Every structure is written in C-alpha cells, then in structure tokens.
Amino acid sequence: MSEITTYYPWGDTRRIHAASNYLRKTFGSRIQKLTIDAGFTCPNRDGTKGVGGCSYCNNDAFNPSYCDPQQSISWQLEKGIRFHENRYRKAPQFFAYFQAYSNTYATLPELKARYSEALANPKVIGLILGTRPDCMDEGILEYLATLAEKYYVVIEYGLESVYDRTLERINRGHTFEESLRALELTRKYGLKAGVHLIFGLPGESRADMMASADIISELPLHTIKFHQLQIVKGTRFALEYQEAPSQFDLFSLEEYIDFMCDYLGSLNPEIIVERLAGESQPDVQLSEPWGLRYDQVLKRIEEQMARLDTWQGKYFKN
Numbered sequence: 001m002s003e004i005t006t007y008y009p010w011g012d013t014r015r016i017h018a019a020s021n022y023l024r025k026t027f028g029s030r031i032q033k034l035t036i037d038a039g040f041t042c043p044n045r046d047g048t049k050g051v052g053g054c055s056y057c058n059n060d061a062f063n064p065s066y067c068d069p070q071q072s073i074s075w076q077l078e079k080g081i082r083f084h085e086n087r088y089r090k091a092p093q094f095f096a097y098f099q100a101y102s103n104t105y106a107t108l109p110e111l112k113a114r115y116s117e118a119l120a121n122p123k124v125i126g127l128i129l130g131t132r133p134d135c136m137d138e139g140i141l142e143y144l145a146t147l148a149e150k151y152y153v154v155i156e157y158g159l160e161s162v163y164d165r166t167l168e169r170i171n172r173g174h175t176f177e178e179s180l181r182a183l184e185l186t187r188k189y190g191l192k193a194g195v196h197l198i199f200g201l202p203g204e205s206r207a208d209m210m211a212s213a214d215i216i217s218e219l220p221l222h223t224i225k226f227h228q229l230q231i232v233k234g235t236r237f238a239l240e241y242q243e244a245p246s247q248f249d250l251f252s253l254e255e256y257i258d259f260m261c262d263y264l265g266s267l268n269p270e271i272i273v274e275r276l277a278g279e280s281q282p283d284v285q286l287s288e289p290w291g292l293r294y295d296q297v298l299k300r301i302e303e304q305m306a307r308l309d310t311w312q313g314k315y316f317k318n
C-alpha cells in the first residue's frame with residue numbers, strides 16, 4: 001500500500017513554509033545568501049536616535065569570516081562565492097545580503113552606488129537589505145521598486161517586538177507604529193518586506209510573545225525570521241545579565257521547541273519562514289549556549305511538529 005503524502009498549503013511536504021523550498025521553486029535551484037558588511041552605521045549608534053545601540057546588539061558577533069567592511073562590496077562577494085563553492089551544498093546563484101547595521105541609512109546616491117556594486121556581479125540575482133523601520137523613505141522605496149523589476153529584492157526590517165514597552169526596554173529607539181508605517185509604505189511600492197523578531201526579551205511573558213502571532217499574521221509580509229534572545233558579550237544586556245541574571249527568562253532549547261511549534265501553528269501560512277532560531281559562536285555568548293547548530297535546532301522543531309501533527313497556520317484564521 002502506498003503511503004499517503006500530505007502537502008501543506010504552500011505546496012510541499014514540510015510543515016513550515018520554508019524559504020529554501022520557496023526559492024528552489026521560484027528560481028529552479030538553491031540560492032545562497034552572501035552576507036556583506038557595506039560599511040553602514042546605524043542611527044541608534046551614531047547619536048541620531050541614540051548611542052550604544054540596541055541592548056542585545058553586537059554586530060561583530062554575527063558576521064561570517066569573509067565579511068570585512070574594510071574591503072569593497074565586490075571583494076566580499078567574490079570571497080563569499082569562493083567560500084560557498086567549496087562547500088557541500090553548492091548554489092549557482094546568490095543574493096547579496098546587506099546585513100550589518102542599517103543598510104538604507106545613507107543618501108540615495110550612496111545607496112545606489114553600493115547596491116549597484118553588488119548587482120554588478122553576474123552571479124548575484126537579488127538584494128536583501130537589513131534595516132530599521134525608521135530608516136526608510138519614499139525616495140529609497142521608489143528606487144528599490146525599479147530594481148525589483150529586474151531583481152529579487154527584500155527589505156528586512158528589524159521589528160524585534162510588537163510591544164512599545166519592550167522596544168523601550170531594549171533601547172530600540174523606534175515604536176511599533178513606525179514599523180507599521182514602514183511596512184505599509186513598502187507595500188505601497190509593491191516591494192517585498194521581511195521582518196525579524198526576538199523571543200525572550202525581558203519584560204515579555206510567553207503569553208505576550210504568543211499573542212504577537214495574531215498581530216504579525218495580519219502584516220503585509222513576505223518573509224519572517226525568529227531569533228531566541230542570546231546574551232552576547234560586549235552588549236548592554238551582557239552587563240545587565242552579569243548584574244542580575246534573574247531579570248532574564250531565557251528559553252532553554254526544549255522550551256523554545258515547544259514554543260515555536262505553538263507559535264507556528266498560529267502564524268499565517270502565507271508568510272515564508274527564513275529562520276526559526278539564531279546561532280552565534282559559543283565563545284561570544286554569556287548565556288548558556290544550546291550546543292546545537294541551526295540545522296539541528298530546525299530539525300528538532302520540525303520533528304516535534306510532526307509528533308504533534310501541527311503545521312504553520314494550522315490554527316490561523318483569516
């Protein structure tokens with residue numbers, strides 16, 4: 001007797017609407033993201049919005065080895081391509097991922113120069129631009145809309161939380177209302193928006209985090225990324241954690257797996273999931289590392305979803 005195969009609303013057998021499958025279906029092959037540091041700064045560090053940055057942020061802790069702001073964008077891309085060509089899972093095409101700091105925080109001519117340099121590499125077929133919701137305006141969006149006619153373009157906003165009290169607590173320097181405005185403007189220009197959320201921020205209960213699934217599900221989103229809070233050395237949280245660790249209710253691996261299974265059950269199945277957890281080198285963490293690579297955490301979450309027979313959007317109501 002042949003086994004019955006379940007296809008979920010996004011047309012494949014994974015229980016999450018996974019970005020890797022979406023990209024393979026859309027482009028016909030695996031696409032690798034190349035992280036670059038294009039030498040931007042951030043208004044929450046240079047004094048425009050604040051100094052010292054968000055309480056959890058130490059950008060250097062997440063940059064891969066080929067990412068060096070002292071080098072040109074083309075150099076970083078070439079190095080990244082060579083790095084990935086030596087790996088087991090090869091990709092013929094790439095996205096330039098402007099990840100470090102706020103990648104729309106410059107004048108339009110400067111932005112054009114930096115994005116064009118990335119797109120000049122014939123293997124680069126798209127841009128992913130990490131930025132803050134308060135670093136976007138109609139001039140930039142209008143320009144990005146012209147690029148999106150030819151390339152895959154996603155603007156990835158750091159939302160981090162849907163609660164203003166949390167945003168204040170983590171020194172984000174913007175409100176949730178500003179995030180909504182940026183997402184609405186992005187939609188107005190027909191551009192794809194992604195967001196980033198952190199779970200385990202101080203002052204948010206598990207119920208608060210879970211309740212955000214309904215809010216997030218209503219937003220005009222193409223992609224989403226989730227990270228668990230990790231206490232990284234060299235951050236404001238690292239100091240607070242050393243002083244009073246009990247003010248942090250960090251997720252253990254098992255708690256996070258259970259939480260994500262519930263959360264994904266409520267999440268709009270149309271939103272493409274880019275990432276379910278963060279990963280940083282154990283030596284930069286002050287909190288106890290989980291001891292697993294990201295792919296192992298992802299596997300554990302998907303295995304648990306199978307055991308519970310749940311999937312992204314199982315409980316989502318339009």
Ligand code: SF4
Pocket residue numbers: 042043044045052053054057058059100101102132158
């Ligand atoms: S997380 Fe982003 S917005 Fe916050 S300080 Fe770091 S670079 Fe700036």
